Amino acid sequence: MTQDNYKSMAKYSSPNPCTWCDGCGDYGIWTAVKRACAELELDPSEVLMCFDIGCHGNMSDKVGGCYRFHGLHGRVLPFAAGAKIANPKVNTIAFAGDGATFSEGMNHLVHSVRSNYPIVCLLHNNENYGLTTGQASAVTRQDTPMNSSPNGIPEATLSPMDLVFSLSPTFVARGTSCDIKQLTEIIKEGIQHDGFAYIDVLQSCPTYNKFMTAEFLREHCYAVGSDYDASDFENARRTAIDTSEKIATGVLYHAKDPRPSFVGRLKSRDGKKSSLVEEVEKGDVGGFMQEMV
Helix, strand or coil: CCHHHHHHHHCCCCCCCCCCCCCCCHHHHHHHHHHHHHHCCCCHHHEEEEECCCCHHHHHHCCCCCEEEECCCCCHHHHHHHHHHHCCCCEEEEEEEHHHHCCCCHHHHHHHHHHCCCCEEEEEECCCECCCCCECCCCCCCCCCECCECCCCCCCCCCHHHHHHCCCCCEEEEEECCCHHHHHHHHHHHHHCCCCEEEEEECCECCCECCCCHHHHHHHEEECCCCCCCCCHHHHHHHHHCCCCCEEEEEEEECCCCCCCCHHHCHHHCCCCCCHHHHCCCCCCHHHHHHHC
16 A cells, blocks of 8 residues: 555544454454555545444444444345435445345345445355354354354355355455455455445454354465456356355456446436436425325
């Protein structure tokens, strides 16, 4: 990073101290997001960060300068999509956890990919509900003792990548919280993508997740090489899903000729130079209210 980048990164600083456990992967993601925005030279006024409920959601007051929204459990994606549709000029990042996203918020993820909303979905994947003290999530590995399921989960474990690729995405990436440099580059590319950018970030949870440690991630993850073709959908899907021995990281799929985003397909917006937020006007609703009496 240049000196100017460091100055830009400082604009995203907050006076509030971080309260995550020592060694939590949220620290790495928090740093990578700020670095990505700074290196893209985005002024905080051009950025909206939306947070779901969970340990990652505590980041909402650990960043400063930009617009921030802390929403309901599992509902961050529809809010982020609505904000982006209203004001396409704002760079919108939705932070979500694996717990809510693949349980309460599953329908929102499915339709966000399907609609190709032009937002970044940054998934904090520590394979458990950390804020509810180690409750197993839909992506927790079977036969893994967790606080709420000491004998392991009886259901089959969901594969996030298998699910997302089944929905015909336009951008899929995977990173880790312990490789801030790589994650910064991934986030930058996701922000610049005109469509739904799904970024699965594998992160450690030192308090409740004893199997996916930072050491495990460093040992088992590898970055795809410069000769990797991210436009090859079928190969990208195979590469992303196969985690039997090693786990691929980086931008795994980026459609060469992506379909238009949801905003770009709105016929009602054809020829419009202004955004919806710029078209809001004050009006007298007295007559309407009288009719409702």
